[in-house]
Each structure stands twice: as structure tokens, then as C-alpha cells.
Amino acid sequence: MTTSNLDRRDFLKVLGISGAAATLAGCGHTSIESGVEEVISYVHPQDFVVPGIGVFYASTCAQCGSGCGIMGKVREGRVLKLEGNPESGISGGKICGLGQAGVQAHYNPDRLRTPMYQGEGGLIPVSWEKAHQILEQRLGPNSSLKGEQIAFLTDRVSGHQRVLLENFLETFDSTHHVTYDALSTATGRAATKAILGAEQPLWNIHEARLILSFGNDFLGSGISPVYMARQYALFRKAPRGTLIQIEPRMTLTGGNADRWYPIKPGTEGILALGIAHDLLQHEEFSRGVPQEVLDLVKNYDRDAVSDITGIGSDAVRLIAAQLWNNSPSLVIAGPSVEGHSYGFSNAAAVQLLNVILGNRGKTMEGQSEHPFPQLTPTLGSYQALAELNQKMAAGQTQALLIYGTNPVFTAPSHLPFAESMSKVPFKVAFVTHMDETAGQCDLILPLLSALEDFGTHVAEYQPNGVEVMLQQPLMEKLYPESKGYGDILLEVLKKRKPEAYAAFPDYYSYLKTAMVKAKPVFKVSDSDDHFWEDALRNGLVKWDGKPTTLEAKLPALTMPKPAELTTDYPFYFVPSIRADMRDGRHAYLPWLQESPETMTTVVWDSWVEIHPKTAEAMQIKEGDILQIQSATGSVRAKAYLFPGIQPDTVSMPLGQGHTQLGRFATGVGVNPYKILDPIFDGHTGELAMHATRVALRKTGEHQMVVKDEGPTTLQNGQKLVATLSADQAKLSKEI
Ligand code: SF4
Missing domain, CATH: 3.40.50.740 (Rossmann fold)
Known part of the structure; x- marks a missing residue:
């Protein structure tokens, strides 16, 4: 490889291995230089194609940022199915529905096949x-x-x-x-850092005897759902842990909880301070707590908290008692906590509970340092x-x-x-x-699809040390005129800085060189080729990082309470995140449109969730088309009567309402992003996604809501999926 005009420091930077990796051993020779390439991957498939026999190749799921290792089943040169990669500490051999749909992203008929240019008459x-x-x-x-x-x-x-x-x-x-x-979590991360010194601690869910989650949908749309689901399965084994979920609108995680409490949006911090008030009555918890915190908390007795949050004072006492009796616990917050003009304080108050409960070092640790930041x-x-x-x-x-x-x-x-x-x-x-x-x-x-391209990925949530995940093609590209993102950038870089990039014929060679140069940091003594082949075969390279210690800061907080609802806008508006659609990018996948939304079973549509008692008072029936009006704008959607929602709150799922996202998404549903009011967190400046208030207006129109749930008569008398109402399940007092 020619490195003239490029010193060693620059060379390492080109490959992304400067910094911690600057202590690498000498560059040595690579197989690229010697012209010998032998890679166990689908780049040269002919040796591995056995008609009728599926072969698995490791790669990384690119459907969300969780970085799950996957295995692609390939038969006769076509990828058929994705599974989890057992080598991956994140996925542990499991995969979620969104990950499975990666196959459909690859075969989607609306993929672009040639470059397009905006000419005078359009693209x-x-x-x-x-x-x-x-x-x-x-x-x-x-x-x-x-x-x-x-x-x-x-x-x-x-x-x-x-x-x-x-x-x-x-x-x-x-x-x-x-x-x-x-779906930024910047406010929650800033608040967690202010209290614990780290934006995203590791949660040792399986070590907790009780999880108190304020709206964190860690089993659905959270930071690493597959890993969390695996942890949750351990948490539920004997001695079975208890999950309490508090949120304005029931999430998938809320649906799995032992106790679920509907709270008035934006009052989670006040409830957290109320729970802290109860806990701090005990010297075990109050020892060492700064006077400012004690002064703040003393204003939040159960009755005061109950009035503001809508959570009964008995429930506040019960939650505090459960935390006291079930140590170690884990307290986490989600989007419904941080999505307010005082979201930072709201989320910080929730994290304060972890400090008071002494959860640091037990159910919470800092993530490992990364050798390649x-x-x-x-x-x-x-x-x-x-x-x-x-x-x-x-x-x-x-x-x-x-x-x-x-x-x-x-x-x-x-x-x-x-x-x-x-x-x-x-x-x-x-x-x-x-x-x-x-x-x-x-x-x-x-671009090439994620199943056709090379790449490396590092997840935000690294539960077991550090993993650099490898993405590799599982089959040859479907459309000859598509290209890899790395290849395109590299071609421009070769023109702008040929002395650094001309030696790389493609992104694959760049990636291989970069990874092989980093080999000493991974403490691998194999030859370069073996190291690389192993990395591709396993789909990842591991670095043995150790969890770090979290700080404990107990800053003085001010905790505003939300402004009262007005007659103009008498409902809180909660935009909910679907585990499959996320911010809407996956709406073009018909499998996901067809998959029943986890809490309502509605398919191929948008809807507005309203509590049955509220609906009754307004004489609204399921399927009535409502106009949902905020100060910023309005959308129309069918009413869905949902007992899993706080009665003063209405909720709509994000993700639908596309105008240009292929044949399966365009024209389906409406886009609630467009009615969010310009309200921002005072500390971070982030959009307060849960602070919009709306009014509902009946349009007089009605359409059937298409959903999978229903009476058993719709199942040909076979009870294919037996369902219970909330009252039948004796949960009505809580939901
Ligand atoms: S959580 Fe699901 S979508 Fe996200 S990376 Fe893992 S398998 Fe893929």
C-alpha cells in the first residue's frame, strides 16, 4: 500500500483508528498489498451454494440503532430469512419483528434502481x-x-x-x-448525566427485584428492545421481579407490567418526588441526602402529589413501600417524562430516586469506555x-x-x-x-440495501464490554445500478485526497484495512487474514471492556407543574412510538403495515385513542372520524376507544401520513408530527413532544377501524386468539 505524502498519524485517522488505537503495533502488510484475498462471505458465493441447502451468514441488523447481530439464511443465492446471531452479546440469537422485516426492506419493489437528477421537468x-x-x-x-x-x-x-x-x-x-x-432522547440523556454522570447507564434488569418505569417502553421501542427482552425474561424467573409502569398511555412494556398506573402527562417528576418524600421518612434512605433535596421533597406529601398527578395517595404509598421492600430496584424514565417544557427537571427527579434508593453499582453501572470513540x-x-x-x-x-x-x-x-x-x-x-x-x-x-453492503456498527447501548459489529452482503446486489454509501463517499474522497484514499479500490478494502490495523487493540494474535475471516464469520469483534462507576449528584431541582387544561384545548396529546414504525421510516414495509399495532391491533391506518369514559361523555363511538386540533394544526383520524389511557389524554401513533414513501405507505393515515406545538425543553432546547394540547371535534363521519382484535364470533367460533376486557381481567381500578 502506498502511503507517500501521508504520515502515520494521518493514515490511522483515515482508517478511524487514531486516538486510543495510536499505540498500535507497526502497520505490517495486508493481504490487499499482497493481492491475496480469501474471504468467507457472500462476495464469492459459488463455493458455498448447494441447491436446496440454506447457509447462514453473520451480519448486523440495520433496522434500528440497537446493533443486534443477525444471521441471514441464504439459499440458492437469495437471502430468505433473518435470525439473531448467538455470538452477539446484544441479540444473543434473538431478533425482533422490525429486524425480521429487514428482508422486506431488501426486496421492496419501490427500491430505487438508478441515480436520479432534478432536471427542468422534474426528477x-x-x-x-x-x-x-x-x-x-x-x-x-x-x-x-x-x-x-x-x-x-x-x-x-x-x-x-x-x-x-x-x-x-x-x-x-x-x-x-x-x-x-x-425521537430524540437528548433531554433524558442530559438529565441522567446531571444526576448519575452518564447519559445512558447500563441497566442490570435481571438483578433488580423491582423495576419502576416512568413511560420507558424498553420492551417495545426503547434503546435495545431485543437485549432488554432477554434481560426481562431473566428478571421474570424466580425470584420473580415486579414491574410497575407509570405512563399516560399504555405501551407494550406497560401491557406487560404487574401494575400499570395512568398518570397526567408531565407530572411524573412530581410523583417521583412524592415517592421520594415517603422513602426519606426512613433514615436508611435520608442519610447523606443534601438539605436542599430534603427541603424540596418535603412539599410533596402523598395528598399533594395525588391531586396533581391523578395517582391515588394509596398508590403512592404502595409504590414507595414496594421500592423499600424490594431492593435492589431500578427506576427508569422514557419519552413521556422528558417531552415537556421542564422535561429535564421531570427526568432528573425520576433519576434522583435511583440515588436515594442506592441502585448505583447494583442495578445500574456506567458503560465501558470504548477503545475507538x-x-x-x-x-x-x-x-x-x-x-x-x-x-x-x-x-x-x-x-x-x-x-x-x-x-x-x-x-x-x-x-x-x-x-x-x-x-x-x-x-x-x-x-x-x-x-x-x-x-x-x-x-x-x-444505495445498496443493508443486506447487500459492507459496514461496521457500534451500538449506543453496549451491555457486554464493547462489540464492533460487522455488516456484510448476504447476497449479490439485486439492482446493478445501486451502490454502497461507503463506496460513493470513497470515490469522492479519492478525488479530493488521492494520497490518502487512492489505494483503496472499494469500501470493502478500506474496511478490511481499517479493521486489520485495529487488530492489536482487540488483543488478537491471529494472522490478519484469520482475524478478518473470523470477524466476518462471527459478525463482530469484541473488546473486553469493564463497566464503570456512576456518580451520584443530588442537585437542587425546581419542579413546575403542568399548566391546567383549557376549554380551547381540553386534552393532553401523546404521540406514541410504534415499536415497528419508529419515526415513520419503516411505514413502506407492508409486513409492518399488516402487523397489528401491539396495543390496539389496528392495521394500515392512523387512529386517535380516547378513554371509553371520555368517549361516552362526548358520545363518541369507535370509528367516528374526529378532527384533532392543536394550536399549530389539525389532522383527522378514526376514534379508537382504549382503556389504557389517562382520561384527559388522547394519543396518536407516529409513523403514518406519508406523501412520498412508496406504494405501501403513501396516502396511508395522517402525520401527527405536523400538529405538535412549538414548545421546547427549557434546559436543552429540545422539542417537547408531549406538551401539545388538543381539542377533539366530531365530523359526523364514521368508518370501520380495521383491527385484528374482536369478539370470538369473528374467529369462526374457534377462539384462535382469546381476548379479555379490562373489566373481566379485574384491572379496571387501575386502568
Ligand atoms: S432491536 Fe430489532 S430492529 Fe433493532 S437492531 Fe435489534 S433486531 Fe434489528
């Missing part, structure tokens, strides 16, 4: 030769773009895709990588998108590259992203299929 297909010409003209070595004139907008991105992206920006003297997450995921926020929007609107952004995110769909209507984007002269989308944001771009580059 037209162009050749790759033309696409590269355009890229070179705008972003090649003669480009005068510098600093913030260029922006790379992504969802979270990790591994060598992140390294390559940041190296690409660096050639423009830019660090303008904007990470946007439409540059491979860790960039975590997104709403604030990052808002700042980019301002720069675009002011005409400061001359080129925008977009990968893995669709803000034209997910940005609320008070953030006019599409309009601001139209002021950027050159916009490029890296996508597998058309979406609302790509549709506004000048150049659209069709």
Missing part, C-alpha cells in the same frame, strides 16, 4: 457516470465550499461510515455533521436540525448531503424544513427508496 434517471460528474463538479477537488457551507445531515451513524463521513467533511475544513433524531454513534437531537434549518434559511448552506433521515416528514410544521432546504443550491440524498426529503433533492443516489 429524471441518470447514469452513474453522470451522477459522478455532478458530484465532482459540486464536491470535487475544485469545489470552493468550506466549513459550514457544506452540511452532512444524518440519523445516528457509527462505525467506519461515521469515520468516512467526518473525513470527507474534513477535506472541506468542515465539521458540520448534523445528527437529527425525530470515533466509531461510537453520533446521537441526534431536534436542536441540531433547528440550527441547520436556520443556516439554510439564511442562505449559509451551499451543499447539503442527507443520509438515513427524513426531516421533511418528521419535522413539525413550525420548522419549515422543506422551505429552508429549497434555498440550498445543491442537495444530495443517499437512499434505498424515495422519501419526502429525497424528493426535494437535486441528486438522489440509490
